[in-house]
Amino acid sequence: xxxxxxxxxxxxxxxxxxxxxxxxxxxxxxxxxxxxxxxxxxxxxxxxxxxxxxxxxxxxxxxxxxxxxxxxxxxxxxxxxxxxxxxxxxxxxxxxxxxxxxxxxxxxxxxxxxxxxxxxxxxxxxxxxxxxxxxxxxxxxxxxxxxxxxxxxxxxxxxxxxxxxxxxxxxxxxxxxx
Numbered sequence: 001x002x003x004x005x006x007x008x009x010x011x012x013x014x015x016x017x018x019x020x021x022x023x024x025x026x027x028x029x030x031x032x033x034x035x036x037x038x039x040x041x042x043x044x045x046x047x048x049x050x051x052x053x054x055x056x057x058x059x060x061x062x063x064x065x066x067x068x069x070x071x072x073x074x075x076x077x078x079x080x081x082x083x084x085x086x087x088x089x090x091x092x093x094x095x096x097x098x099x100x101x102x103x104x105x106x107x108x109x110x111x112x113x114x115x116x117x118x119x120x121x122x123x124x125x126x127x128x129x130x131x132x133x134x135x136x137x138x139x140x141x142x143x144x145x146x147x148x149x150x151x152x153x154x155x156x157x158x159x160x161x162x163x164x165x166x167x168x169x170x171x172x173x174x175x176x177x178x
């Protein structure tokens with residue numbers, strides 16, 4: 001009986017270990033392959049919009065894209081748009097000279113969120129009107145995605161597996177009545 005229990009526990013631990021380690025790190029998420037303006041570009045006129053192109057189509061759900069100027073204000077207008085592998089947002093005329101940051105968060109084809117930043121520098125001042133400060137949403141309590149961490153699912157699966165293994169080993173066996 002003890003030998004069966006030990007064998008069952010060792011088998012369960014090995015299966016769980018291989019399941020956790022065997023998956024490895026997923027490298028199949030979307031990644032940017034270009035942008036307009038190019039990352040690090042120096043431009044002298046405002047683009048009508050900015051865009052980032054990825055290596056695969058994106059899911060259109062929950063995109064986020066902002067353009068923040070050197071003054072800390074938002075210069076993007078409206079909501080981002082996803083078309084195939086491209087996310088874009090309108091900008092309009094920019095304002096002060098300096099570095100602008102394009103921040104993005106998209107959902108890759110495999111369902112994982114991908115986020116990052118790209119920059120460009122405006123070399124001639126424009127006459128645009130800025131939006132609110134970029135951190136205004138964070139100060140008002142927004143910005144949390146409320147997602148459930150992956151480890152919760154892994155622990156849950158391990159507990160379910162262990163419970164199933166215990167039931168398989170001991171569940172149907174009671175003392176036989178005479």
